[in-house]
Amino acid sequence: MSESIFELKNVTKRFRDVTALDDVSFQGTAGKVIAILGENGAGKTTAINVMLGMLKPDSGKSSVLGMNSQTHGLEIRKMVGYVPDKLAFYDWMTVDELGWFASGFYAAGYHKRYKSIMANFHVPLDKKVKTLSKGMQAKVSLALSLAHEPKLLILDEPTSGLDPLVRREFLESMVDVAAQNRTVLLSSHQISEVERVADIVVIMIKGKIVIHAPLEDLKNSACDVVLTGESISVSHDAMPGRVVHQEVSGHQQQLMILDVDKNELAAHFNQQTEFSYEFRQSSLEEILLRLLKTSRDEEVKQNV
DSSP states (O other), X not given: OOOEEEEEEEEEEEETXXXXXXXXXXXXXXXXXXXXXXXXXXXXXXXXXXXXXXXXXXXXXEEETTEETTTSXXXXXXXXXXEOSSOOSOTTSBHHHHHHHHHTTSOTTHHXXXXXXXXXXXXXXXXXXXXXXXXXXXXXXXXXXXXXXXXXXXXXXXTTTOOHHHHHHHHHHHHHHHXXXXXXXXXXXXXXXXXXXXXXXXXXXXXEEEEEXXXXXXXXTOEEEEEEOSSOOOOTTTSSSEEEEEEEETTEEEEEEESOOHHHHHHHHHTOOSOEEEEEOOOHHHHHHHHHHHXXXXXXXXXX
């Protein structure tokens, strides 16, 4: 098994009466793009801040590059690459000046690599940062985070507000990073585009991890089932897999089932005579939306 580049183990973090992280455990290995998905407030940024040593967990452990996040936070932040959702740099500098300034914090060769990355991104070195488009500024931020060749690159909603083409270019560059046997941890709302680049998916809802799996395994073991008939009675307990969502509309029921073998599921429904069934392929976005809807429906029931 590959050595962990980062790991959170049974991490819990509370802010007064809000539990931002609830016994969270996941890790990342070299050469992988790990995507954390979830709505605002799910705990994604809190998990990243714990990893970087910027927040102390109430319980559990976190490590990055073999170092304890709580005792070696400064060293970790020097060694990883980090692109925040809100860009922050001296925008009165030119692109080249900004790279030269940042090079003072790193070993020799940083500025040269920075300029090479800017050339690949087609960003002019002589332009002041404040005159660049938001997309080009995002590329500057990415170059600053990559020029010291970090083993771990963390991106927290990096494509927010960018146009679709720049978003796609930005995310697909993450594949190139992973191909160099480095690790990318990506928190993003752009689910359909994350689906193009992620190897591992972590879905968080209200501070809990509800999915942690290789993307292809998740998609292959997820199934949307549409049942049609005048009398539909199905037992979730007797059904293969794990039913995570159910909707009823007239003579139809739609089920989202995870961790299921479709042949086994078909054999189960073939025994039924009072209704017909149809399987539909689930996208990552559909899986997330179904899980979120189920979570909200359960919250409504608890508050009634």
